[in-house]
Amino acid sequence: MSLLEVKDISKIYKSKTALSPLSLEAAEGECLVLAGGNGAGKSTLLYLLSGILSPSSGRIMLNHIDLHKNRKQYVKEIGYMPDDFQAEQTLSVEEFLSFYASLRHVGKDRVRAVIDRIGLEEQARTRISKLSKGMRQRLIFGQAILSKPALLLLDEPTNGLDPYWVNVFVKLIKEIQKDGTIVIFSTHMMDVAADAADRIFFMKDGQVIDELSGEEQKDKLTMKLLKLHRQS
Known part of the structure; x- marks a missing residue:
């Protein structure tokens, strides 16, 4: 517990x-x-x-x-979501989450599940620079829950x-x-x-x-x- x-x-x-x-x-x-x-x-x-x-x-x-x-x-x-978004703007949604997944020893299936959970399936290959503020918030939230902390x-x-x-x-x-x-x-x-x-x-x-x-x-x-x- x-x-x-x-x-x-x-x-x-x-x-x-x-x-x-x-x-x-x-x-x-x-x-x-x-x-x-x-x-x-x-x-x-x-x-x-x-x-x-x-x-x-x-x-x-x-x-x-x-x-x-x-x-x-x-x-x-722990999983942590900051109040400001700091990331390489040329990365795609999937690349961004895959990078953090590799640090936390999380598999590709979990990355795909998180992308689905935060509603960014259609933006999976979209660069961060093209995302709206709300999409960026959802992405950084997805990063925080990747490892089921x-x-x-x-x-x-x-x-x-x-x-x-x-x-x-x-x-x-x-x-x-x-x-x-x-x-x-x-x-x-x-x-x-x-x-x-x-x-x-x-x-x-x-x-x-x-x-x-x-x-x-x-x-x-x-x-x-x-x-x-x-x-x-």
Whole structure:
């Protein structure tokens, strides 16, 4: 059973606190959403959980693997989608995913399955430079799920998606949860947070100021989140 354990992690840059000490746990198949305005600390938390940044204090454990002590093994267990797209523009969709598949020892069948899952079958041989913003988002999401990670980390994954693909994204997240993957993603879209989350952490100034349950009625939960967002 997958388990993420985060104990008192923080991030401090000289005199600036980007993330105050934070602890959380997430179990197999659970979806946690990070909500809040710009500069709230959402991306910083994702950077720490992905191993891109090292915490100033605290410990991160995934399936009993300590990130600090065994980073190489830890990162094999995760999938990460950044909030900005960086890739060689001349690569095709299939070439891009095949490159990442080779790094993760994933076969061609899985690459084809992911292309189908993200709705880019017709663009499989299209260069990245020719893709729309939404297609690029779907492609980088596909990269993150290639290896069926134990922990999936997504930074603003719905940016650039049209309403149809936002709905598809929520459905995909629920399917991935059924496979046992822990999903953590950030969003400015309060209705998406209410739709997808088991728990929502609302952040402000590097702190979690409220934790809400995804079991609440969606309309009421969305209104609570919007109110928090306006006050932040």
